[in-house]
Amino acid sequence: MDKFLLSINYLSRKHFEKNAVFRALANHVFCSVEANSLEEVPFVPISFFKRYQLSSVDPEDIHKVMHSSGTGGVKSKVFIDKRTAILQSKILRQIGSKIMGSGKSPMLVFDSLSTRVGAGGYGARSAAINGFRAFASKQFFMVDANGGIDVEGAREFLEASDSEDFIIFGFTFVIWEILEKLDQLAVKKPLSLASFRLVHGGGWKKLQHLGVSEVEFANKVKQWFPVASIVNYYGMIEQVGSIFFECQSGFYHESDFSRVIIRDPNTLTVRNDGEIGLLQLLSVVPESYPGHSILSEDLGMFQAGICSCGDKHKRFKVLGRYSSSELRGCSDAM
Amino acid sequence: MTLCNDSLCERDLLVAQPCQAWDAGRLDFLDRVSSAVTKDKRAREYPDLMTMAYFCRSSSLKRWLDTDLRCGIGAVFHLTPNNVPLNFFLSFLFGFVSGNSNLVKVPVREFPQVDLLLDILNRLLDESVYRGSQRFIRESHSSIDLAAIFQRFDGFVVWGGDTAVESCRCLPRKMRSRLIEFPDRYSLALISAGTVLKSDPKTLRTQASRFVADVTLFDQNACSSPKGLCWLGAPSEIRDAKKVFWKAVDICTEAKEYFNYRSLITRINNIVEFALSADEAALVPMGLNNKILRIPGSKMRLDKCKHLPLSCGMTIEFEFSELKEFCRVLDQDVQTLSAWIDEGSSGIVEAIRVVGSKGVDRVVQFGETTSPSLVWDGIGTINALSREFDVLRGVK
Numbered sequence: 060m061d062k063f064l065l066s067i068n069y070l071s072r073k074h075f076e077k078n079a080v081f082r083a084l085a086n087h088v089f090c091s092v093e094a095n096s097l098e099e100v101p102f103v104p105i106s107f108f109k110r111y112q113l114s115s116v117d118p119e120d121i122h123k124v125m126h127s128s129g130t131g132g133v134k135s136k137v138f139i140d141k142r143t144a145i146l147q148s149k150i151l152r153q154i155g156s157k158i159m160g161s162g163k164s165p166m167l168v169f170d171s172l173s174t175r176v177g178a179g180g181y182g183a184r185s186a187a188i189n190g191f192r193a194f195a196s197k198q199f200f201m202v203d204a205n206g207g208i209d210v211e212g213a214r215e216f217l218e219a220s221d222s223e224d225f226i227i228f229g230f231t232f233v234i235w236e237i238l239e240k241l242d243q244l245a246v247k248k249p250l251s252l253a254s255f256r257l258v259h260g261g262g263w264k265k266l267q268h269l270g271v272s273e274v275e276f277a278n279k280v281k282q283w284f285p286v287a288s289i290v291n292y293y294g295m296i297e298q299v300g301s302i303f304f305e306c307q308s309g310f311y312h313e314s315d316f317s318r319v320i321i322r323d324p325n326t327l328t329v330r331n332d333g334e335i336g337l338l339q340l341l342s343v344v345p346e347s348y349p350g351h352s353i354l355s356e357d358l359g360m361f362q363a364g365i366c367s368c369g370d371k372h373k374r375f376k377v378l379g380r381y382s383s384s385e386l387r388g389c390s391d392a393m
Numbered sequence: 394m395t396l397c398n399d400s401l402c403e404r405d406l407l408v409a410q411p412c413q414a415w416d417a418g419r420l421d422f423l424d425r426v427s428s429a430v431t432k433d434k435r436a437r438e439y440p441d442l443m444t445m446a447y448f449c450r451s452s453s454l455k456r457w458l459d460t461d462l463r464c465g466i467g468a469v470f471h472l473t474p475n476n477v478p479l480n481f482f483l484s485f486l487f488g489f490v491s492g493n494s495n496l497v498k499v500p501v502r503e504f505p506q507v508d509l510l511l512d513i514l515n516r517l518l519d520e521s522v523y524r525g526s527q528r529f530i531r532e533s534h535s536s537i538d539l540a541a542i543f544q545r546f547d548g549f550v551v552w553g554g555d556t557a558v559e560s561c562r563c564l565p566r567k568m569r570s571r572l573i574e575f576p577d578r579y580s581l582a583l584i585s586a587g588t589v590l591k592s593d594p595k596t597l598r599t600q601a602s603r604f605v606a607d608v609t610l611f612d613q614n615a616c617s618s619p620k621g622l623c624w625l626g627a628p629s630e631i632r633d634a635k636k637v638f639w640k641a642v643d644i645c646t647e648a649k650e651y652f653n654y655r656s657l658i659t660r661i662n663n664i665v666e667f668a669l670s671a672d673e674a675a676l677v678p679m680g681l682n683n684k685i686l687r688i689p690g691s692k693m694r695l696d697k698c699k700h701l702p703l704s705c706g707m708t709i710e711f712e713f714s715e716l717k718e719f720c721r722v723l724d725q726d727v728q729t730l731s732a733w734i735d736e737g738s739s740g741i742v743e744a745i746r747v748v749g750s751k752g753v754d755r756v757v758q759f760g761e762t763t764s765p766s767l768v769w770d771g772i773g774t775i776n777a778l779s780r781e782f783d784v785l786r787g788v789k
Contacts, residue, residue: 079669080665080669082668083664083665083668083669084661084665086668086676086678087664087665087667087668087676087677087678087679088661088664088665088679088680088681089680089681090678090679090680104658104661104662106658106662107662107665110662324653324654325650325652325653325654325657326650326657326683327654327657327681337654381654383653383654383655
């Protein structure tokens with residue numbers, strides 16, 4: 060049996076033993092906890108993270124509780140123990156170093172320090188800033204304690220560093236909002252003439268609502284910083300340790316630690332290469348909660364063939380959030 | 394807060410005089426609505442719209458006509474569900490045929506068949522004498538001043554669930570106003586093992602597909618959707634009949650996709666909820682598929698159906714030796730009984746009457762659970778929204 064599948068089955072058995080919701084899924088929906096193939100692995104629908112307390116450890120072993128940044132009211136909760144937290148950092152470093160390099164660079168973070176420390180709760184942005192700290196020799200936060208943009212502070216940070224290679228990091232929509240504010244402040248462009256690598260993630264949904272394309276986003280960043288490369292990453296707070304970096308050919312790739320399955324939204328059957336469906340993500344990291352196999356509500360598809368970037372792992376595209384119809388019924392006049 | 398965007402509409406609605414129930418002009422108007430819908434090619438994509446178009450014809454509605462000594466009560470407000478596209482039109486029919494002016498809350502959600510029907514209704518109303526006295530509003534319930542409406546209107550039709558009903562009960566209203574409520578109900582299917590075993594293959598296929606339609610329409614969330622399947626017969630007969638019937642049902646579900654993503658995830662969630670609620674022993678491992686999920690109910694009370702998470706193709710199976718035994722356990726929350734038994738509807742109604750059961754307001758065949766009617770939840774809606782004249786002999 061494939062080593063990855065062996066690890067996934069180990070996690071399935073563990074969560075089956077420790078978590079009642081996963082046990083119910085395995086027993087009654089998937090009819091088995093052990094899988095002979097990745098397609099047979101029981102999955103947890105992502106909405107379950109808002110509905111249930113999905114933990115497989117005792118309360119005293121919980122190191123951190125992360126939550127999603129959902130605007131709908133109810134947020135996902137993710138229970139991390141120390142071991143899962145350590146694994147997550149190790150794997151991020153290993154996967155990220157292929158894109159970010161093995162060294163560290165000064166990092167301009169398009170967010171605030173309070174986000175990093177989780178002042179408003181430990182969400183996806185906090186997790187991302189902390190996770191990517193592994194690639195930073197030092198971090199500077201563009202947003203100050205009062206919520207303003209610290210332009211002078213950023214200039215000083217950049218000038219004081221003797222590095223010629225900087226990283227800009229942040230959530231996509233936050234970067235856009237800050238650059239819009241810089242435009243309004245009529246700050247002189249560009250902010251620096253040094254070389255920058257832009258790493259961003261968090262999805263395009265908010266920018267799509269604003270009618271901003273990926274090209275417009277990239278152009279705006281380049282007005283302010285001479286950006287040598289732009290890397291988009293994909294991941295979700297519900298599956299720590301699963302992170303996918305967009306390659307230079309515009310694809311995401313599976314890794315030794317994460318796999319992807321594409322499922323038809325209306326039947327949940329597995330789709331073939333080239334067919335669009337929901338992304339199911341599998342990861343060997345989540346030990347403290349049943350998040351090793353999650354059916355997301357993001358659409359994507361595999362593309363067959365060897366990628367020109369050289370990465371031999373299967374490649375896929377992420378195409379945006381699936382918009383499903385609401386449940387039908389008649390008892391909702393109020 | 395105005396009731397709707399046009400303040401004139403409030404005045405027209407509230408001052409409009411009620412007329413005779415079953416007024417010929419109103420029935421003629423509904424015939425024109427029916428004709429306009431059935432002639433519109435776009436309507437054919439929506440079976441529920443075509444069903445309503447046939448239902449609202451005067452020849453169809455007159456089945457419920459009992460007396461013409463009735464008159465409307467005034468202005469009626471209808472609070473209708475968001476998730477059932479054309480429920481608003483059924484509610485409107487209750488108020489319109491009974492001779493009232495009507496303000497109807499329409500689903501806020503986008504439904505093409507709602508848009509289509511509203512276009513036709515508003516166009517025909519604008520060309521008619523009913524302009525201004527019959528209005529449809531598309532606003533969320535939170536933006537409607539219900540307290541003001543309840544103070545000024547003469548009648549209210551409040552659709553479920555229990556939350557909506559309880560909220561409206563608290564609102565002060567006119568002493569002689571009428572309130573029709575449709576709180577949460579549940580429904581059952583009744584099937585005779587003997588009838589199944591002696592049926593020919595074509596009848597079996599037809600009944601199986603009708604049953605599947607009943608447990609999948611509206612994701613089985615309608616109050617008329619059967620949550621339980623009740624078998625009548627001797628144990629060995631029932632055992633044999635189940636094999637035959639469910640084989641036919643499985644053939645239906647394999648042939649077609651009945652669910653979408655949201656309903657499949659809800660079904661998975663229902664199964665987990667069921668397992669976590671200590672009824673786990675009753676659950677049979679299901680698999681990730683389209684089939685109707687069967688749950689043995691031998692150790693459960695029938696009224697458990699109301700409280701258990703049963704939707705998107707799940708049903709609890711019960712067994713009874715004979716019809717009266719079944720009727721004895723029907724509680725007043727049972728709304729619709731869809732049946733495939735030799736005794737037929739009249740036999741069922743007779744058994745319910747003899748036993749004195751409080752449950753069941755509708756008895757229909759398999760496949761007819763969502764058929765519209767002017768009698769709903771045991772309430773004659775035309776009578777409830779009109780007043781009857783009691784004319785004494787000797788008054789000339």
